[in-house]
Amino acid sequence: MDNNRLKLLKQYIGKPFSGSPSPFAKWLDGIVISASEKSVEFQFTVRKEMTNPVGMLHGGVISGMIDECIGVTFFVMGLEYFYPTINLNVEFFSAAQEGDTVRVQTQVVKQGKTIINIKADMLNESGKILASATSNLAVSGIKIPF
Amino acid sequence: MDNNRLKLLKQYIGKPFSGSPSPFAKWLDGIVISASEKSVEFQFTVRKEMTNPVGMLHGGVISGMIDECIGVTFFVMGLEYFYPTINLNVEFFSAAQEGDTVRVQTQVVKQGKTIINIKADMLNESGKILASATSNLAVSGIKIPF
Amino acid sequence: MDNNRLKLLKQYIGKPFSGSPSPFAKWLDGIVISASEKSVEFQFTVRKEMTNPVGMLHGGVISGMIDECIGVTFFVMGLEYFYPTINLNVEFFSAAQEGDTVRVQTQVVKQGKTIINIKADMLNESGKILASATSNLAVSGIKIPF
Amino acid sequence: MDNNRLKLLKQYIGKPFSGSPSPFAKWLDGIVISASEKSVEFQFTVRKEMTNPVGMLHGGVISGMIDECIGVTFFVMGLEYFYPTINLNVEFFSAAQEGDTVRVQTQVVKQGKTIINIKADMLNESGKILASATSNLAVSGIKIPF
Numbered sequence: 348m349d350n351n352r353l354k355l356l357k358q359y360i361g362k363p364f365s366g367s368p369s370p371f372a373k374w375l376d377g378i379v380i381s382a383s384e385k386s387v388e389f390q391f392t393v394r395k396e397m398t399n400p401v402g403m404l405h406g407g408v409i410s411g412m413i414d415e416c417i418g419v420t421f422f423v424m425g426l427e428y429f430y431p432t433i434n435l436n437v438e439f440f441s442a443a444q445e446g447d448t449v450r451v452q453t454q455v456v457k458q459g460k461t462i463i464n465i466k467a468d469m470l471n472e473s474g475k476i477l478a479s480a481t482s483n484l485a486v487s488g489i490k491i492p493f
Numbered sequence: 494m495d496n497n498r499l500k501l502l503k504q505y506i507g508k509p510f511s512g513s514p515s516p517f518a519k520w521l522d523g524i525v526i527s528a529s530e531k532s533v534e535f536q537f538t539v540r541k542e543m544t545n546p547v548g549m550l551h552g553g554v555i556s557g558m559i560d561e562c563i564g565v566t567f568f569v570m571g572l573e574y575f576y577p578t579i580n581l582n583v584e585f586f587s588a589a590q591e592g593d594t595v596r597v598q599t600q601v602v603k604q605g606k607t608i609i610n611i612k613a614d615m616l617n618e619s620g621k622i623l624a625s626a627t628s629n630l631a632v633s634g635i636k637i638p639f
Numbered sequence: 640m641d642n643n644r645l646k647l648l649k650q651y652i653g654k655p656f657s658g659s660p661s662p663f664a665k666w667l668d669g670i671v672i673s674a675s676e677k678s679v680e681f682q683f684t685v686r687k688e689m690t691n692p693v694g695m696l697h698g699g700v701i702s703g704m705i706d707e708c709i710g711v712t713f714f715v716m717g718l719e720y721f722y723p724t725i726n727l728n729v730e731f732f733s734a735a736q737e738g739d740t741v742r743v744q745t746q747v748v749k750q751g752k753t754i755i756n757i758k759a760d761m762l763n764e765s766g767k768i769l770a771s772a773t774s775n776l777a778v779s780g781i782k783i784p785f
Numbered sequence: 786m787d788n789n790r791l792k793l794l795k796q797y798i799g800k801p802f803s804g805s806p807s808p809f810a811k812w813l814d815g816i817v818i819s820a821s822e823k824s825v826e827f828q829f830t831v832r833k834e835m836t837n838p839v840g841m842l843h844g845g846v847i848s849g850m851i852d853e854c855i856g857v858t859f860f861v862m863g864l865e866y867f868y869p870t871i872n873l874n875v876e877f878f879s880a881a882q883e884g885d886t887v888r889v890q891t892q893v894v895k896q897g898k899t900i901i902n903i904k905a906d907m908l909n910e911s912g913k914i915l916a917s918a919t920s921n922l923a924v925s926g927i928k929i930p931f
């Protein structure tokens with residue numbers, strides 16, 4: 348199979364994924380670190396508007412970064428049909444603050460005909476784990492048009 | 494106890510919670526619908542930058558709205574110490590699109606000395622459930638300064 | 640549709656579900672309290688072999704009772720194909736001990752073509768919530784032979 | 786610290802953990818494969834009474850095996866106070882059947898003062914992953930008497 352979506356993503360390695368079809372991804376403004384058919388890695392910089400009342404990266408934005416990276420992972424699997432996310436479980440371990448950079452690494456755990464399970468970790472610059480997540484996506488009848 | 498945080502939130506009923514100490518909350522720009530010591534309700538309008546590649550409210554933003562509302566619920570419980578979120582489980586049922594308004598309703602399920610469990614539902618304008626979540630928060634030794 | 644599986648279960652109301660095709664269900668030995676196409680209720684008695692080192696109902700057995708009741712809920716929905724469980728999230732709130740009876744109440748939250756989401760609560764005799772769970776089941780190509 | 790509980794468990798390596806203080810553990814009848822302060826491995830044989838209506842290891846028993854192994858992991862951490870389990874998230878990937886042996890491997894992901902996060906995988910004899918789980922435990926004021 349000719350995986351054009353993976354090729355597209357790889358063109359952005361080391362740069363912001365400005366070609367993302369996801370408006371929220373643009374707000375998150377992640378840099379592509381690596382990409383394969385089963386795993387992607389993005390780096391994000393924590394901006395003020397991503398923080399909570401105590402100046403830390405908001406749990407909702409952690410969840411957002413992770414969910415977005417899981418979506419990109421699915422995207423570059425090169426499948427024909429959409430698999431909407433059916434659930435996302437996030438465990439929060441440690442905090443990051445404004446100005447910090449964090450990385451999200453994903454991994455396809457199971458690729459079934461109906462269900463795809465993808466996990467993700469968020470690490471800080473020292474490699475300390477900040478959050479861990481798992482998500483299930485379920486096949487739909489809708490073809491991906493791009 | 495004089496719950497000043499709940500009083501503060503109630504002053505914003507029907508309006509955006511512009512007094513929120515959370516920068517990400519300002520980005521989400523939710524309107525306070527109701528607030529009590531065990532439950533809050535917020536309404537959000539889906540903006541373009543909150544959407545995914547197919548024009549729907551991004552799962553990461555759904556998670557973000559829910560996590561923020563869970564945080565506000567904790568905030569108005571009037572407790573002395575911070576309870577950081579330790580996990581968030583979100584189930585996605587149906588989609589919303591740009592321009593739609595969605596509501597998040599929370600409920601404290603269990604208030605223990607160490608752990609607080611809060612659940613949340615997201616509904617659309619017709620009252621259809623779009624997402625459902627549960628979250629645990631664990632006590633810390635850090636006093637809330639406001 | 641003639642829902643023979645629901646009819647079968649209803650014959651056991653007030654009695655142990657001895658006609659269950661599930662060997663583990665027989666070990667759990669639950670009494671059917673009520674049954675409909677979207678919800679079932681079972682009562683279980685906590686036996687010694689179901690307890691943990693401090694004499695409480697083991698979290699693994701709580702999970703087992705809940706998972707079994709979710710399975711029965713699916714069973715009486717009367718569907719043609721199996722929907723294997725893809726995930727189970729259990730929150731533990733309070734304990735039960737040997738000799739106690741506990742009840743598990745389920746509810747179908749979403750019935751999609753691909754995914755069924757079912758939630759469950761476990762209550763004690765006083766109606767206090769002991770545990771809460773949510774589970775997703777995904778359609779398979781395997782017909783249910785009974 | 787002299788970790789007597791870890792020493793106790795290590796005496797059972799290669800044998801059933803008949804010295805377990807957990808009655809449900811005895812029902813599960815797992816063999817200790819390995820044990821350290823941050824990880825344990827148990828092997829279980831799937832008995833008839835552990836199966837579901839289609840002859841496969843019941844999801845509730847998978848959850849039970851995993852929860853028990855997470856409990857043992859906590860037990861051998863050698864801590865002074867109980868940390869009751871507050872939630873368990875299990876993802877089911879593949880099936881095992883009567884007569885099969887399955888292994889559960891655990892790992893402490895985070896050990897905080899208030900919260901301990903432990904993950905677990907269940908594998909079959911070929912090393913294929915059958916299920917994956919994550920669990921949070923929260924400190925209590927109750928001393929462990931053994």
